[in-house]
Amino acid sequence: MRNALGEKIQRLRKEKGLTLEKLADLTDSSKSYIWELENKNPPRPSAEKIARIADKLGVEIEYLLDDDATISEADTVDAKFYREYRKMRPETRKKIRAMAKLIGTEE
Amino acid sequence: MRNALGEKIQRLRKEKGLTLEKLADLTDSSKSYIWELENKNPPRPSAEKIARIADKLGVEIEYLLDDDATISEADTVDAKFYREYRKMRPETRKKIRAMAKLIGTEE
DNA sequence: TGTTAATGTTCTCTACAGCGAACAAACTGT
DNA sequence: ACAGTTTGTTCGCTGTAGAGAACATTAACA
Numbered sequence: 001m002r003n004a005l006g007e008k009i010q011r012l013r014k015e016k017g018l019t020l021e022k023l024a025d026l027t028d029s030s031k032s033y034i035w036e037l038e039n040k041n042p043p044r045p046s047a048e049k050i051a052r053i054a055d056k057l058g059v060e061i062e063y064l065l066d067d068d069a070t071i072s073e074a075d076t077v078d079a080k081f082y083r084e085y086r087k088m089r090p091e092t093r094k095k096i097r098a099m100a101k102l103i104g105t106e107e
Numbered sequence: 108m109r110n111a112l113g114e115k116i117q118r119l120r121k122e123k124g125l126t127l128e129k130l131a132d133l134t135d136s137s138k139s140y141i142w143e144l145e146n147k148n149p150p151r152p153s154a155e156k157i158a159r160i161a162d163k164l165g166v167e168i169e170y171l172l173d174d175d176a177t178i179s180e181a182d183t184v185d186a187k188f189y190r191e192y193r194k195m196r197p198e199t200r201k202k203i204r205a206m207a208k209l210i211g212t213e214e
Numbered sequence: 215t216g217t218t219a220a221t222g223t224t225c226t227c228t229a230c231a232g233c234g235a236a237c238a239a240a241c242t243g244t
Numbered sequence: 245a246c247a248g249t250t251t252g253t254t255c256g257c258t259g260t261a262g263a264g265a266a267c268a269t270t271a272a273c274a
Contacts, residue, residue: 019220019221020221029263030263032225032265035224036261036262039223044156044231044232044260046154046261047157050154051168061169065155084208093188100188103202103206127251136232136233138251139234139252142253143232143253146253149232218273218274221268222269224265226263226265230259235254238253240250241248241249243247
């Protein structure tokens with residue numbers, strides 16, 4: 001029986017176009033364990049793994065853990081933006097942060 | 108060697124006037140394990156325990172985990188940026204996304 | 215259709231999460 | 245100072261986290 005956590009991870013992973021192995025590498029996990037998280041509902045995944053996975057998938061830890069959580073409309077736009085942002089090169093991200101700081105503070 | 112997570116839990120617990128046993132009961136843990144979290148730095152506490160403890164101590168999971176050395180430098184920069192971003196007005200966020208799309212795709 | 219690479223699944227094994235119960239220290243009042 | 249109580253600490257044990265490697269499936273493409 002697939003659980004909410006596993007379904008969320010798998011959906012977000014596929015949205016990002018990541019394979020099990022890539023997400024595993026990004027989060028210092030094994031692909032077998034990511035697979036188990038998605039399909040086998042391990043009873044107590046560690047906070048560290050969940051934190052790293054949430055981070056790479058561009059969502060809050062709370063969202064992954066809370067069974068009833070649904071992303072609001074505005075959140076999906078922002079989360080999507082963040083996911084795209086995370087794919088960019090470090091230099092590009094730096095430029096965006098600088099730009100955002102300018103725009104964000106001038107109003 | 109006490110770690111950041113343990114120190115935070117203990118400080119917050121005492122601020123709230125809770126004993127090990129009370130916090131343990133509130134979070135469906137054993138007092139021995141709460142004590143270990145505070146004093147013995149278990150390498151991989153479960154997300155569920157940390158979530159429940161954070162909840163009862165009135166802080167975000169992120170706060171308990173944040174200073175954790177397991178999260179990389181680059182990640183904290185990006186996460187911080189995203190946190191700031193999400194505080195901004197919808198209009199501002201929209202501008203930033205548009206700008207990011209331009210910068211992100213031109214290279 | 216057959217071959218190869220990419221992705222997903224199953225298996226086994228070690229180390230640690232997390233409990234319960236015993237033990238120790240610190241408070242309480244007398 | 246001593247007994248009772250409350251809080252903190254240690255220890256031994258069971259079950260599972262999570263890795264790694266083997267195996268299976270799917271994708272790609274000639």
